[in-house]
Amino acid sequence: MWKRVSALDKKLMSSSAELPPSRLDTGFKRLSKTANHSLLWFVVAAVLATAKGPSRRGALRGLAAIAGASAGANLVGKSLFPRRRPAADLLAVPRRLAKRPTSSSFPSGHSASAAAFATAVAMESPKAGAVVAPIAAAVAYSRVHTGVHWPTDVAAGAAVGVGAALLTRRWWPLGMHEPASAYEHADLTSLQDGDGLVVVVNPQSGLGPDPTPQIVEEWPKAQIASVEELDSLPDAKALGVAGGDGTVAAVAAIAAERDLPMVLIPSGTLNHFARDVGITGLHDTAQAVADGVGVRVDLAKVNEQWFVNTASLGGYPDMVRIREKLERRWGKWPAAGIALFRVLQRAKPLHMTIDGDRQLVWFLFVGNGPYRPKGFAPTMRPRLDDGLLDVRYVRADRPFSRTRFFIGALFGALERSRTYKHLEVASLNVEVHGAPISIATDGEVRGRSTHFAFRSRAAALGIYRP
Structure with a gap:
């Protein structure tokens, strides 16, 4: 089997070596160097992370996948499967890398990282994955084009990378940003301009600015109050909260005991409860309040203390x-x-x-x-x-x-x-x-x-x- 693999490698390597000289030779050499130590993917991840949502999640998942792929290919694979790299004289001098690696040829660490990052990004954002995949494929092929890996090294490395990306689902499930299922709620009323809405704001929550001006602009008839003042406002039609999960839990407890609907404005650092409920910002909540739509969700209690998470x-x-x-x-x-x-x-x-x-x-x-x-x-x-x-x-x-x-x-x-x-x-x-x-x-x-x-x-x- 190894003889057949070796023969196939030599045949494919010869086909690559016979390609006529072109500007692509310099391009593949530069691309291959840029991918050393996954530097290229860190830069791409930084660009993807500038946009919230699937692109940012894809960047983070991609970096996690690279960690697994790099360890699998470089620490495990190369130790278990020592293999000589292709002879330098198989290629013309202009195509060769100035500094050739000395580690085992099998599997390709560059290909593993490239495939891991591209697969992980595509799992979160197919659009971003479609952009990253050709770059990853070019990096993988560049290792053959510059003569530092056999084609099967690249194929094996890519398989390791795809496996590492898929393995991230054990710790980080896909679809975790989809709203949780909840009970239907048919009793909510539309609060025009926030009429009857009392909002508790914790300006110290989160890293952003105080959300009070936005709340007042969105609901001019709403009343801003503290948690302690809620008991003295019996005519409230709904209780709102802008803050972290601790503040949300305090208001949710009062809303549940008084059977009042809650208006949630995520403005904490992590906003776990809002994320699971399916509210990403003030615009989501404002639309729901205007339309009078919502759900009912479970809460939990320990002794007399309510908690939402x-x-x-x-x-x-x-x-x-x-x-x-x-x-x-x-x-x-x-x-x-x-x-x-x-x-x-x-x-x-x-x-x-x-x-x-x-x-x-x-x-x-x-x-x-x-x-x-x-x-x-x-x-x-x-x-x-x-x-x-x-x-x-x-x-x-x-x-x-x-x-x-x-x-x-x-x-x-x-x-x-x-x-x-x-x-x-x-x-x-x-x-x-x-x-x-x-x-x-x-x-x-x-x-x-x-x-x-x-x-x-x-x-x-x-x-x-x-």
């Missing part, structure tokens, strides 16, 4: 805090890995009883609605109408449980790990044995207790949505 006990709050601090420098997924390692290194196990079952755990996570992916690092909710809680915890009573959990999380194989448990239930009772501990809900640390009763509240909140 997540609640957690143990080291999970610390992990999120460290990840958010590091992700600007390292990127989301590397930062998550570093944060996970640091927290597990310092964490102390908790003795607790979970629905009558005595457990020793590192931390416990509870989500309002089933999150995806099912392994670690839940990132999106496809449904907000299940009436279920997403419960995840890591057992501490297994040998090397922290190491096993970290490896499982790193390779996306937690659903098969005995140290990791995942449940979807309507309610959950947790008793902590020992001193009272704090619980974190929607990014805010709450009071200490030894008993935590979690409940899903189906269709608890009406919300305006296009």
Whole structure:
């Protein structure tokens, strides 16, 4: 088989070498050099990231795919399959690279990175992928044209790259930016000019400017108030909120208890709840308010505290805090890995009883609605109408449980790990044995207790949505 592969390589290489000299020779040499260490793809990613939406997501997924492809091709493939590169004298001098690589020829790392980036971008944005794909193909072919790789090296590298891009779906599911499904809502009324709307604004949320002027311009009859003032406004027809998820949760709790619809204006840093509901900005909300359309969604409660996204006990709050601090420098997924390692290194196990079952755990996570992916690092909710809680915890009573959990999380194989448990239930009772501990809900640390009763509240909140 290897003899046939070698014969095919030599035949294809000879065909390439017989091409007449042209300006393309210089172009392919420059393109090949530009792709060294994936520099070309970092530049393309920076350009794609200037546009919000699919292009930016494609750039981020592309960089994650390059990391996997580069490790697979250069660290693993070249070590397992040593192969000599084509002889320099097969090509005319003007076509040769001045500095030829000395590592194994198989597989092509340049091709792996090119295919990984192009595939990942196309997964998020087919239009951007159509632009990037020809560049990636040119980079891959340039390695043959300049005589530093055999054609099968390029083909194998491209296969590694495509596989790395597809593998990102285990940690970062496709479609995570689609609105979650929700219950129909037929009782919402159109609030012309914001008549009857009371809005709570947290100007300190997020990184952008204070949204109050935009809100006043969009709804001149709306009233701006604080969370504390809402109880003294019994005639409100709807409650609005502009802020991060912590502020959103506070207003959502009051809206649910008074059975008032909520007007959501995402203006926090991450806006997880707004993203899952399907609201990207003030324009979405304004259209829904004008049309009087919306949905009902599930909320969750722990003791008397409502939450819209997540609640957690143990080291999970610390992990999120460290990840958010590091992700600007390292990127989301590397930062998550570093944060996970640091927290597990310092964490102390908790003795607790979970629905009558005595457990020793590192931390416990509870989500309002089933999150995806099912392994670690839940990132999106496809449904907000299940009436279920997403419960995840890591057992501490297994040998090397922290190491096993970290490896499982790193390779996306937690659903098969005995140290990791995942449940979807309507309610959950947790008793902590020992001193009272704090619980974190929607990014805010709450009071200490030894008993935590979690409940899903189906269709608890009406919300305006296009």
